[in-house]
Each structure stands twice: as structure tokens, then as C-alpha cells.
Amino acid sequence: MSKPTLSDLRAFMAVAEHRSFRRAADFLGVARPTLSHAIRGLEDSLDVRLFHRTTRSVALTEAGTRLLGRLDPLLHDLDAALEDVTGEQGHLQGQLRINGNDVAIRLLLRTVVPEFLARYPGVELDLVAEGRLVDIVGQGFDAGIRLGEAVPKDMVAVPLGPDIRxxxxxxxxxxxxxxxxxxxxxxxxxxxxxxxxxxxxxxxxxxxxxxxxxxxxxxxxxxxxxxxxxxxxxxxxxxxxxxxxxxxxxxxxxxxxxxxxxxxCPRIPGLSLYFPGNRHMPASLRAFIDTIRELRDQFEALAPSTPAVLATSSSAGAKAG
Missing domain, CATH: 3.40.190.10 (Periplasmic binding protein-like II)
Known part of the structure; x- marks a missing residue:
């Protein structure tokens, strides 16, 4: 049995996280047939089926679920180690993925993003704006930005702006x-x-x-x-x-x-950036948070005049009916 390559394992992770060969191929920047061939090769080398495929959906098999559970922390730690090495040399590289509501992403674009990209041109910043609250770990994000009430209890939160009501x-x-x-x-x-x-x-x-x-x-x-x-x-x-x-x-x-x-109508916690506390923090995320803290006065000056998005508060998401 030939040993899977790191590229094969990253291809598997992408399909498992996106539940779609098309979206995973777009994420990896490869052609869909190339990705499908890589997954078939991985399944052949392991002699096990990793995905249930239909014309409309992709789902992990039991074996695929076990592999994902073992690979996820290993590859994340590998990425973190590589980022730490480059960070120590003062040249951050890699991708930083952040999910937030539209207002949060707009605030970042007006404040933190220009300074961060100027300081760290080797980092690819992938910002995704969407109304629904997502599982940032399951969806492959390094961090999320939502109203304080919406931040999951097991996450570390960094307040970005003043309270709102x-x-x-x-x-x-x-x-x-x-x-x-x-x-x-x-x-x-x-x-x-x-x-x-x-x-x-x-x-x-x-x-x-x-x-x-x-x-x-x-x-x-x-x-x-x-x-x-x-x-x-x-x-x-x-x-x-x-x-x-x-x-x-x-x-x-x-x-x-x-x-x-x-x-x-009392005030509630405003926007917060949050990330899992039980994982090694990527050097790029640490640098992003440091940039936010340096520019906090600028961020807070804009935040009160920028409408917060109700649809992503925990109260709106969990208690709507």
C-alpha cells in the first residue's frame, strides 16, 4: 500500500469540511477532476471508502469520519508550527480565514485590514461575510466575529467595540x-x-x-x-x-x-472576535489580534455609528420561532 501524501490528506480535509467537491476544489484552487482523482487515489491507497457520493451530496463514511477526527488536530498543529517558524523570522505566510456578519467585515475593511496587509503581505486574508451563525471550527475558519451574546461559551473572545442596544x-x-x-x-x-x-x-x-x-x-x-x-x-x-x-x-x-x-432596552455586548481556546493559535491570527488592539480606538470610533447585525446574536438565532 502506497503512503498518502500530505497533498492527498489536505484534499480529503477540504472535501470533508466543505461537503462538496466543487467548493473544495475552489477552496484549494484546483480543477474538480484533479481533486476527484486525488480522493480516489487516497481511497485506493487506504483500501477504504471515505465518502458517500451522490449527484447532489457528499457525506463522510464511518471510516472517513474517523480519519477526519484524527487528521484535523494533526494538520492544524502542523500549520501552526510552520506559521510559528516563519513568524519568528518576521515573515508571516499562509492563509487566515475569518467568518463574520456583513457589518463586522465592513468594519475590518475600514480599520484593521489595510494595516494588517501592509505589515504582512505574505498572509492571504480570507474574509467571509454571512448572516447565519456557523461552526467556525467545522467550517475551517480560524476565527469568527459576532455579537458578544452569540459567541459560543467554549471560545476565547476579544471585544472589538462598545456595547449596543x-x-x-x-x-x-x-x-x-x-x-x-x-x-x-x-x-x-x-x-x-x-x-x-x-x-x-x-x-x-x-x-x-x-x-x-x-x-x-x-x-x-x-x-x-x-x-x-x-x-x-x-x-x-x-x-x-x-x-x-x-x-x-x-x-x-x-x-x-x-x-x-x-x-x-438595556445594552448588550457588542462585536467580538472569537477563536477556539483549545488549539494552538496560528501566528497570523495572533498578529491580526495584535493589530486590532493597536487600532482599537479607531475601531471603537467607527463601531457605534455602524449598525450591528441582529441576525447573528445568540438571542436572535436561538430564541427565534
Whole structure:
């Protein structure tokens, strides 16, 4: 039996992580037939089937799952060791993959990314913006960026900006026709502008005051999947919306919107970069975090004026229904 090469094992890891030969080939920068040939060669050399393949899906076999579990920490440690060697020489190389919501990635592009790429031109920075919360380890990312509430408990978090809050808002014209709610339960008597999350679920509005927490699946005949559109609908008098404060700030300042239940809307932790604490930290990620810390004042100055994304908070993801 011929021994598999490191290239064969990395090909297997890519297909296992992406669950797709096409996506894995794109990730590796090779042709799909080349990748398929490499996997067939690996299976032949090991004399075991690693994937169940259909025209629509790719899934690991039991043997493939065992191999993935053994290879993942080994290859990660190998990559970390190689990065440490190059880092010691002052020439970082390799790829740094970070997953975040759209707002987080925009903030990075305006603050940290230019400085980081100027300092470390040998690092390939792969930033992926998506609304849904993903398993960064399972999807092959070195780090993620989400609201503090969404960071998994087993991850190490580095705060990036100040706390934020969500506000219930309505137009003066709307409130002239109906009494403003004085407690969250009163929202059940109002047409509310509901929010659809990337998962397809609706967000349950959450409020808290003096240790008391309330979740409400508000009524309403209008559902949107965009906070800016929800603000626009509220300005138009279509009901009460519940949005991150920065989205509504301009309309609140000029009187087009009024906040209600404000004493039920406390601040929550803002954006944080997070990564697994039980793995060796790649030198490139350590350098990225150091750059963030050096530019923290610049980052925090932009963060309050940039709307945070509700759809990736733990409350929105886990408690929507």
C-alpha cells in the first residue's frame, strides 16, 4: 500500500469540511477532476471508502469520519508550527480565514485590514461575510466575529467595540393613533414589523428590566429581513419595529421616529472576535489580534455609528420561532 501524501490528506480535509467537491476544489484552487482523482487515489491507497457520493451530496463514511477526527488536530498543529517558524523570522505566510456578519467585515475593511496587509503581505486574508451563525471550527475558519451574546461559551473572545442596544421605535403619526406601549406585553395589541432571520425563523423580541426578562413573538402582518427596511417601514407609520439603535439613530434625532419601552432596552455586548481556546493559535491570527488592539480606538470610533447585525446574536438565532 502506497503512503498518502500530505497533498492527498489536505484534499480529503477540504472535501470533508466543505461537503462538496466543487467548493473544495475552489477552496484549494484546483480543477474538480484533479481533486476527484486525488480522493480516489487516497481511497485506493487506504483500501477504504471515505465518502458517500451522490449527484447532489457528499457525506463522510464511518471510516472517513474517523480519519477526519484524527487528521484535523494533526494538520492544524502542523500549520501552526510552520506559521510559528516563519513568524519568528518576521515573515508571516499562509492563509487566515475569518467568518463574520456583513457589518463586522465592513468594519475590518475600514480599520484593521489595510494595516494588517501592509505589515504582512505574505498572509492571504480570507474574509467571509454571512448572516447565519456557523461552526467556525467545522467550517475551517480560524476565527469568527459576532455579537458578544452569540459567541459560543467554549471560545476565547476579544471585544472589538462598545456595547449596543436594540430599540422599539414607531413614528409620531402612528403613536398619535394608538397609545404607546408601557410594558412589553402591550405590544400584543399593536401591529409590529416582524423580522425574518437568515435561518428562516422569526425573531422573538427580547426585553429586560431589573432582572426581569421577557420574550414576545409579536403580532403583525408585515415581515422583513432587513433592519434598514424595518426602520423605513416604521417611519412610514406601518407599526412598531425593533432594531439595533444605530439603524434608527438618525430618524430618532430628527423626530421621524420615537422610541418606546426604552427602559426595557438595556445594552448588550457588542462585536467580538472569537477563536477556539483549545488549539494552538496560528501566528497570523495572533498578529491580526495584535493589530486590532493597536487600532482599537479607531475601531471603537467607527463601531457605534455602524449598525450591528441582529441576525447573528445568540438571542436572535436561538430564541427565534
Amino acid at each position: 436594540f430599540l422599539a421605535v414607531a413614528s409620531p403619526r402612528y403613536l398619535a393613533q394608538r397609545p404607546a406601549p408601557d410594558v412589553p406585553d402591550a405590544l400584543t395589541r399593536h401591529p409590529c414589523i416582524r423580522q425574518r432571520l437568515p435561518s428562516g425563523k422569526r425573531y422573538r423580541w427580547e426585553f429586560s428590566k431589573r432582572g426581569q426578562s421577557v420574550e414576545i413573538d409579536v403580532p403583525g402582518t408585515l415581515t422583513l429581513d432587513s433592519s434598514p427596511l424595518m426602520v423605513e417601514a416604521a417611519i412610514g407609520g406601518l407599526g412598531i419595529a425593533y432594531v439595533p439603535e444605530p439603524y434608527a439613530r438618525a430618524a430618532l434625532d430628527d423626530g421621524r421616529l420615537v422610541s418606546v419601552l426604552e427602559d426595557w
